[in-house]
Amino acid sequence: MPLNEFSLSGKDLADLAQATLAKGACFRLKAKGFSMLPFIRDGDILTISSLLKSPIGFGKSAAFIDSQTGKLVIHRIIGKNNGLYLIKGDNAFGAGGLIPKENILGCVVRIERNGKNIFLGLGRERMIIALFSRIKLWPLALIFWNLLPYPLRNIIKHKI
């Protein structure tokens, strides 16, 4: 009766994350999707900490259960409204969504990409990112980005 490796996604993943984080432990998983570009990329390894260790905060990337699909989603907290948290993907141009605190399982505390830790988006700069996201400044930021000389963009790309 050997122990085998196993992979899973969707609601099952959300269930396992919820159970692990409820024990106060961190949960490490591979990011799937592009909604948090450029700060979290498809294939990045994320460590999510329980709210006991890393409380909800403005600009943090939070892992929550989407009430419609039941799946685990990671988006950035960009505000609070009537006790609900305003959440939005960094790569999304829409208004974002409001979710109750109960749906938030934990916050991203570590991002690993190709074996290296990525810090951008986890420190205090996360507040600026959230602010840009909230006041929908990303289109302007993208225009500014495209105005930068290519070598400079390339250096920044490699840094993040």
Added chain:
Amino acid sequence: MKTELSLNSVYRPSEDVVGRDIQGELIIIPITSGIGDLEDEIFTLNKHGRAIWDKLDGEKTLKEIAKELSLDFAGSLEDIEKDVLGLTRELCKKRMLVAVK
């Protein structure tokens, strides 16, 4: 508690594991150094392993578990005892079980 593994031993699942029934199989994630690691450590138990795991309640000895399983599964009691000992040993190595006695 360090205990020599024998049929008289009693084990229970460690507090540092998360087990979930998913798609008919038991998925276990050990929590190592405070991290449940889906990328490096995730295990499944098949029907037989699951049956053993479910009976590891911290009260029954491995011998009693094997005897109960022999009522539900084909095979000699001796073979089932070997399976119970084998899986328990493997789960202990991965710190998924705690010795009670």
